[in-house]
Amino acid sequence: RLAGVDCYGEPRLAERVSAALRAPALSALPDCTFPARKDSRFGVSLAQPMYLELWEIGLARLARGAQSALSGTDLANWLVTLYRVPAPEPELFESYLHDVGGEGGTARGARSSLSWWSLLEMAPELSGDADAWRPESVLLESQGLAVLRAGHHYTGLECGLYGGGHGHPDRLHLTLHAGGVHWLPDPGTGSYVSRDLFWYRSTLAHNAPRLDGASQPPGDAVCEMFDVQDDWAWVRGRYGDVTRTVVSGPAYVVDVVELAGREDRVLELPWHLWGSGDVVTSGRWEAADLADEFVTRIERFVPDAPGPGPLRLEHAARNAQLTAHLLFAGELLRAEGPGPPGRGKRETFYVARSRGRNLRFVTVLEPHTGAPRVRAVRASGESVEVETAGGVEHHHFTGAAWEIEVPGDGASLSRRSLRGAREIAPPFTPLLELEGPTRAVAAALRVGGAPPLDGTLAGFDVSEPLLLALEDQYRRSEDAYPGPDELSAVAYTAWDEAALYLAVEVTKPDLCLRAPGAPPLGLDNEPDDIHSDGLQVYVAADGGEGRENGYVGYLIVPDAEGPGVRATATTDSAGDASGGGKGGGGGVRGGWQRTERGYRVTVRVPWPAAARPHIGGRVGFDLIINEMLPGRVRRAGQLVWSGGDGWVWLRGDRQDPVRFGVLELVA
Numbered sequence: 001r002l003a004g005v006d007c008y009g010e011p012r013l014a015e016r017v018s019a020a021l022r023a024p025a026l027s028a029l030p031d032c033t034f035p036a037r038k039d040s041r042f043g044v045s046l047a048q049p050m051y052l053e054l055w056e057i058g059l060a061r062l063a064r065g066a067q068s069a070l071s072g073t074d075l076a077n078w079l080v081t082l083y084r085v086p087a088p089e090p091e092l093f094e095s096y097l098h099d100v101g102g103e104g105g106t107a108r109g110a111r112s113s114l115s116w117w118s119l120l121e122m123a124p125e126l127s128g129d130a131d132a133w134r135p136e137s138v139l140l141e142s143q144g145l146a147v148l149r150a151g152h153h154y155t156g157l158e159c160g161l162y163g164g165g166h167g168h169p170d171r172l173h174l175t176l177h178a179g180g181v182h183w184l185p186d187p188g189t190g191s192y193v194s195r196d197l198f199w200y201r202s203t204l205a206h207n208a209p210r211l212d213g214a215s216q217p218p219g220d221a222v223c224e225m226f227d228v229q230d231d232w233a234w235v236r237g238r239y240g241d242v243t244r245t246v247v248s249g250p251a252y253v254v255d256v257v258e259l260a261g262r263e264d265r266v267l268e269l270p271w272h273l274w275g276s277g278d279v280v281t282s283g284r285w286e287a288a289d290l291a292d293e294f295v296t297r298i299e300r301f302v303p304d305a306p307g308p309g310p311l312r313l314e315h316a317a318r319n320a321q322l323t324a325h326l327l328f329a330g331e332l333l334r335a336e337g338p339g340p341p342g343r344g345k346r347e348t349f350y351v352a353r354s355r356g357r358n359l360r361f362v363t364v365l366e367p368h369t370g371a372p373r374v375r376a377v378r379a380s381g382e383s384v385e386v387e388t389a390g391g392v393e394h395h396h397f398t399g400a401a402w403e404i405e406v407p408g409d410g411a412s413l414s415r416r417s418l419r420g421a422r423e424i425a426p427p428f429t430p431l432l433e434l435e436g437p438t439r440a441v442a443a444a445l446r447v448g449g450a451p452p453l454d455g456t457l458a459g460f461d462v463s464e465p466l467l468l469a470l471e472d473q474y475r476r477s478e479d480a481y482p483g484p485d486e487l488s489a490v491a492y493t494a495w496d497e498a499a500l501y502l503a504v505e506v507t508k509p510d511l512c513l514r515a516p517g518a519p520p521l522g523l524d525n526e527p528d529d530i531h532s533d534g535l536q537v538y539v540a541a542d543g544g545e546g547r548e549n550g551y552v553g554y555l556i557v558p559d560a561e562g563p564g565v566r567a568t569a570t571t572d573s574a575g576d577a578s579g580g581g582k583g584g585g586g587g588v589r590g591g592w593q594r595t596e597r598g599y600r601v602t603v604r605v606p607w608p609a610a611a612r613p614h615i616g617g618r619v620g621f622d623l624i625i626n627e628m629l630p631g632r633v634r635r636a637g638q639l640v641w642s643g644g645d646g647w648v649w650l651r652g653d654r655q656d657p658v659r660f661g662v663l664e665l666v667a
Contacts (some may be wrong), residue, residue, distance in 0.1 A: 378408025
């Protein structure tokens with residue numbers, strides 16, 4: 001608006017705003033709370049005043065703009081629904097300044113209890129009908145979240161982007177809310193300054209598959225299938241070699257997790273079930289192993305009748321029950337770990353575990369308040385049979401569809417064929433970009449022999465410097481850019497067929513280097529060496545953005561106890577600081593020395609495997625200078641050659657390859 005753009009008067013922009021306002025409502029749990037995805041807080045009501053105000057203001061602005069007919073009634077129904085839920089406990093949100101010092105919270109239907117800000121804009125009356133708010137199954141494609149709704153049953157599958165600094169290793173996580181109970185929750189995140197944060201950011205804390213006893217590495221999942229027909233819906237997601245197929249019907253959910261590979265792997269599937277209960281199949285528990293610092297009281301279930309029959313779990317909570325039929329070839333573990341954030345107690349959870357090349361876990365989940373309808377579950381190949389009180393219901397995956405046969409009246413069968421193959425969604429592109437990014441460009445000069453890399457400029461041609469001394473190259477934390485006398489850098493690049501060579505002269509009066517033997521900081525999402533003066537260097541093949549051809553990234557810190565440097569690969573790249581990459585010869589190495597105004601680093605960075613360095617070639621490149629100040633725990637800021645782009649928080653050692661500049665390789 002300050003730039004002269006009316007986001008509510010231009011139809012395409014107003015439609016995007018409307019979609020943003022509707023998205024949380026479409027993915028909300030039946031009790032109108034967040035599903036606590038990624039770093040969201042667990043169990044937060046969407047009826048909190050700060051959220052009500054955003055919808056009130058958004059609805060009023062849309063009504064005055066171009067999209068009143070499109071979205072007004074829908075959002076009004078959602079708002080009326082929120083006002084009718086029991087008033088949530090007041091919570092203080094530091095980011096919402098006009099709540100500070102106030103009571104917070106809101107009474108049922110009390111629009112007048114909202115802040116002065118919303119009262120300036122909200123409509124005098126809210127014409128909506130809570131009974132008309134009936135969200136359906138939906139795939140939020142750009143988010144990768146599939147929500148399957150059947151009556152009061154809510155099933156969600158995570159099959160989208162990892163999520164960067166706020167992301168969790170929870171691809172293909174399963175959420176289930178039914179009968180007023182959050183049977184399979186996503187725990188979200190705990191306190192950022194508590195050690196158990198690392199539990200909530202682990203795969204084992206989610207209802208998500210993991211391989212070989214380790215949390216999922218950063219990566220995206222894709223939705224391959226999504227379809228809705230009457231009271232049945234399904235979704236199929238893929239993360240690497242693991243697929244998860246979820247089929248939701250009026251009485252139960254079929255969940256199939258599969259691993260296909262060329263070598264033996266250990267596949268584990270955690271189940272964090274709400275309420276109290278246990279395995280009801282006849283058997284006993286004995287001591288077992290499950291390596292994790294947060295997990296205790298680990299046991300393995302030994303059934304009295306070994307064989308392929310399903311294990312049955314029963315849990316109960318709030319006058320509701322959940323029966324789970326687990327059918328897989330492997331072992332079932334039981335253990336204790338931290339419960340959802342805010343509960344302050346440890347909870348029992350289960351892990352289905354198996355080893356092999358081609359594995360398949362079939363689970364049928366039935367929420368119910370009376371006697372269960374599901375009596376038995378059988379699986380063979382791509383087929384699943386669910387024996388119910390009304391007869392046997394057949395499920396079969398054909399590769400292109402999920403076929404369902406359900407007994408009807410008399411001898412008739414009701415058939416459905418769920419399809420909905422999806423194409424990979426294109427990357428998000430903004431409708432409006434006031435200042436499009438301009439890629440930084442510089443030249444790297446060819447050398448006949450590698451520079452000595454001793455912290456001097458020997459062997460470097462200084463006629464083509466790269467400058468880092470502008471305010472718009474700075475990413476700040478609390479304080480703004482201090483100016484070039486306090487922080488700036490000049491870099492020189494050289495190359496040959498083996499590697500890229502870099503000399504960086506940093507102006508910084510107070511040098512703060514992290515010692516190699518310093519105690520671990522234990523900070524979330526961040527390697528310790530970013531909290532030190534030092535460099536981050538990125539190189540991508542062929543001048544591209546790095547997503548397709550791969551790129552290398554290195555975190556480089558001068559050794560506080562000698563003339564060498566310490567280098568590690570960044571967490572978002574394919575770099576190998578010691579292996580050498582395409583150039584071989586020992587990987588990243590170099591030296592450094594103090595200067596009158598700061599320090600100078602000279603390093604060798606091997607080319608990515610896909611690079612073909614030649615005169616006239618172009619490679620993607622970026623250079624970041626980390627700034628540490630005395631008395632701090634975390635770094636104060638960064639200088640970024642390609643452009644600062646905001647704040648330093650939550651970036652860790654990552655840099656989006658879309659932002660890389662270009663080095664032109666010249667003779």
